[in-house]
Amino acid sequence: MIRFNQVYKRYPGGYEALKNLSFEIAEGEMVFLTGHSGAGKSTLLKLIAAIERPTTGSVLVKGQNIKSLKSAALPYLRRNLGLVFQDHKLLFDRSAFDNVMLPLQICGFDHRESAKRVRAALDKVGLLKREKANPIALSGGEQQRLCIARAIVNRPTILLADEPTGNLDSEYSNEIMSIFHSFHQVGVTLLIATHDESALQHFPGRALTLKHGELL
Amino acid sequence: MxxxxxxxxxxxxxxxxxxxxxxxxxxxxxxxxxxxxxxxxxxxxxxxxxxxxxxxxAGTPQISVFLATGTSPDEIARISKQLKEHSAIDRIEFVPRDLALKQLQVSTGLSDVVAGLTQNPLPDAFIIYPTALTSQQLELLRDDLKSWSKLEHVQLDSAWAxxxxxxxxxxxxxxxxxxxxxxxxxxxxxxxxxxxxxxxxxxxxxxxxxxxxxxxxxxxxxxxxxxxxxxxxxxxxxxxxxxxxxxxxxxxxxxxxxxxxxxxxxxxxxxxxxxxxxxxxxxxxxxxxxxxxxxxxxxxxx
Known part of the structure; x- marks a missing residue:
């Protein structure tokens, strides 16, 4: 599903964020990406979502090489990915419902079908009753769950999460990890970057550990 | 769709x-x-x-005809008759030189200048309303009138158009x-x-x-x-x-x-x-x- 082949990522100025990464994630796998902050976890996720391109080496996502991907093909790659951000990236000018609606609007879904899907996604993360609320009125944990609802409403095959529990206490963290685990059970490929080691003990899944941009 | x-x-x-x-x-x-x-x-x-x-x-064109100075009243009457009989002319209007001077005095406000003149410099004139309307016919009429004696200046008033x-x-x-x-x-x-x-x-x-x-x-x-x-x-x-x-x-x-x-x-x-x-x-x-x-x-x- 995702394959890295001798990937280097160098930023202008000479800083090497990732060094010689090679690994593979199979379909339906749940993988934790761990390491201290600054180890290159976010950069690695950005390479998969084609937000950044590798300096050398190849990144294959569903058989497509990110490096040679034309910018016109990029949106269609991203529609297969669900992205969960540490800072949520929610839009505060619209309701929770409309935030989750956005990916379906982008794909041009039928309006009535979309509304059903949005409610299903909100239900899955336990926010159905807050659909009319503005995201700004939600707690940190609820905002994170809303972000997850937006990431899954399009039924992506791959879900990438960057520190999804970064700002949350352990109770909320467990809740969110349980949600991720339920996606794993229905066959979604998950890659979760986290520095929270406890999640690794509670949930099954392989761990990839980064240190100074290298895989341990 | x-x-x-x-x-x-x-x-x-x-x-x-x-x-x-x-x-x-x-x-x-x-x-x-x-x-x-x-x-x-x-x-x-x-x-x-x-x-x-x-x-x-421009749909109602006129032709102004100015007579040579010193044209006698008899000659004016003869020209007037000839003009009236012309097939291309609908009607005519005679403007004697004294009247023209008065009009000039009134309409332009040049009364001081006009009063200073020792004699009337203006000629007698006819304003002609032709039956013909196309510019070609008008020009023909103008050229015809130009050939007449005693008509010093013939002006087709559609030039302003x-x-x-x-x-x-x-x-x-x-x-x-x-x-x-x-x-x-x-x-x-x-x-x-x-x-x-x-x-x-x-x-x-x-x-x-x-x-x-x-x-x-x-x-x-x-x-x-x-x-x-x-x-x-x-x-x-x-x-x-x-x-x-x-x-x-x-x-x-x-x-x-x-x-x-x-x-x-x-x-x-x-x-x-x-x-x-x-x-x-x-x-x-x-x-x-x-x-x-x-x-x-x-x-x-x-």
Missing amino acids: KNVLFQHGQVISIILQRLLQNPFASSLNIIVIGIALSLPIGGYVLLKNVQNLAHQL HKLEALLKFGRLAVFILAALLSFALVAITFNTIRLQILTQREEIEVAKLIGATNGFIRRPFLYFGIIQGLFGGAAAWLIIAFSLLLLNISLSPLNQLYASSFSLQHLSINDSLTLLGFSTYLGWLGAWLSVSQHLWRIEPK
């Missing part, structure tokens, strides 16, 4: 809502566009009206230049409005790109905004012109009574109105498109 239509309809309704959310700012923008467009279009309307008027007036035509040509060029400049201004206004919108919606654009929005999807609302703003601006220009013409026509009515004429300024024809709306819509789209292609590609998610 239905979905695509629904999406476009949704974008339009979002934009109308956005315009209504800031009624003051939106209407200011639309009014500025309206004023910018109404100047050249208003000039065009006035030119068209002057042209119509010129055609009406040619002068007016030249002047109108000049006016049209001026209107065209004005239109070109103000169209540029309109594009610039839209360009800037859209630029500000893109900046304020930077976050939304970034998120949309992350979620898999195509450039077309992101561009669409901005292009529609330009189109709608241009259309409303064109409508504003139309209203400004309509209102101005109404005012001008009201102020023309006492003049009409004085001159017993029924002249009134004509409004833009349906074709011209549609062209105006189409053109302003196009300019709005152009400004938006330029702005979007300048600014949108710089916003990439990080």
Whole structure:
């Protein structure tokens, strides 16, 4: 599903964020990406979502090489990915419902079908009753769950999460990890970057550990 | 297909809502566009009206014939008779030199100058109303009259129409230049409005790109905004012109009574109105498109 082949990522100025990464994630796998902050976890996720391109080496996502991907093909790659951000990236000018609606609007879904899907996604993360609320009125944990609802409403095959529990206490963290685990059970490929080691003990899944941009 | 239509309809309704959310700012923008467009279009309307008027007036041509000084009354009577019998002449009017001098005194206010003259320098004259109307026939008649003895100067009074035509040509060029400049201004206004919108919606654009929005999807609302703003601006220009013409026509009515004429300024024809709306819509789209292609590609998610 995702394959890295001798990937280097160098930023202008000479800083090497990732060094010689090679690994593979199979379909339906749940993988934790761990390491201290600054180890290159976010950069690695950005390479998969084609937000950044590798300096050398190849990144294959569903058989497509990110490096040679034309910018016109990029949106269609991203529609297969669900992205969960540490800072949520929610839009505060619209309701929770409309935030989750956005990916379906982008794909041009039928309006009535979309509304059903949005409610299903909100239900899955336990926010159905807050659909009319503005995201700004939600707690940190609820905002994170809303972000997850937006990431899954399009039924992506791959879900990438960057520190999804970064700002949350352990109770909320467990809740969110349980949600991720339920996606794993229905066959979604998950890659979760986290520095929270406890999640690794509670949930099954392989761990990839980064240190100074290298895989341990 | 239905979905695509629904999406476009949704974008339009979002934009109308956005315009209504800031009624003051939106209407200011639309009014500025309206004023910018109404100047050249208003000039065009006035030119068209002057042209119509010129055609009406040029429809009753006259020929002025000035007699040689010292022509005797007998000779004048003979010429008058000959003119009346001429087949191409409808009727004539004799203007004796003394009357002409008096008219000059009264109408030009040169009474001091005229009073200082020791003798009347003006000739006797005939004003001829021909039956023929085409310029070719008129010129034939003029050449015929020129060959007569004692007729010193024959002047065809449609020459002023040619002068007016030249002047109108000049006016049209001026209107065209004005239109070109103000169209540029309109594009610039839209360009800037859209630029500000893109900046304020930077976050939304970034998120949309992350979620898999195509450039077309992101561009669409901005292009529609330009189109709608241009259309409303064109409508504003139309209203400004309509209102101005109404005012001008009201102020023309006492003049009409004085001159017993029924002249009134004509409004833009349906074709011209549609062209105006189409053109302003196009300019709005152009400004938006330029702005979007300048600014949108710089916003990439990080």
